[in-house]
Amino acid sequence: MTRQAALAEGFRYAKELTTRYLDGIGEDERAQQFDVLPNHPAWCLGHCALTMHRVAGILDGEGLPGSDFIEGGTPAGGGDAERYATESVAFDSEPSSDAGGYPTLARGREIFEAACERIALAIENASDADLEREIPWGPARTPVVLRLLLHRVLFHNGHHTGQITDTRRAMKLERVLK
Numbered sequence: 001m002t003r004q005a006a007l008a009e010g011f012r013y014a015k016e017l018t019t020r021y022l023d024g025i026g027e028d029e030r031a032q033q034f035d036v037l038p039n040h041p042a043w044c045l046g047h048c049a050l051t052m053h054r055v056a057g058i059l060d061g062e063g064l065p066g067s068d069f070i071e072g073g074t075p076a077g078g079g080d081a082e083r084y085a086t087e088s089v090a091f092d093s094e095p096s097s098d099a100g101g102y103p104t105l106a107r108g109r110e111i112f113e114a115a116c117e118r119i120a121l122a123i124e125n126a127s128d129a130d131l132e133r134e135i136p137w138g139p140a141r142t143p144v145v146l147r148l149l150l151h152r153v154l155f156h157n158g159h160h161t162g163q164i165t166d167t168r169r170a171m172k173l174e175r176v177l178k
Helices: 003-022 041-060 105-124 128-132 146-170
Strands: 134-137 142-145
Touching: 003 041, 003 105, 003 128, 003 146, 041 105, 041 146, 105 146, 128 146, 134 146, 142 146
Parallel strands: none
Antiparallel strands: 134 142
8 A cells, every 4th residue: 555545545534533423413503612612513624624625735736615615704704504714714713603604514524524535635646756745834834744744634633523522522412432
């Protein structure tokens, strides 16, 4: 198995690992916030999808899909039932409890799953030289090797899946892993 295939497989598997934690969360609860928890499921899905699309764009040269994202918005909203506003799920944005500013949970899941598939395909089509390229990333524009950034983005998805898990606990939902 090539490293491209292994990395792509990781994103496809992460899709399954993350989305199973959405079971039991209703549309009315997708933007529910709790005092000690920083984010909610709608925000987590959009934030991870935006991050994966940004990295996939480095590899495939394509922009964000207009069907899934509205460029702009504010750190607290601007999306709708079908699309995320980029600024509402970007780094340092403040999740809003106004569910109307986010896609439905079903649509958010579709957007997240499409981002997982896009980044997987972009990785599969990447050359070894592409993966070893150093690119600027993050607010400080710190140079990072793309191959390592891909691992970081996988970890990032897991981090936010943990936040969805915490939200499930606060909602008193059944455990996913038994």
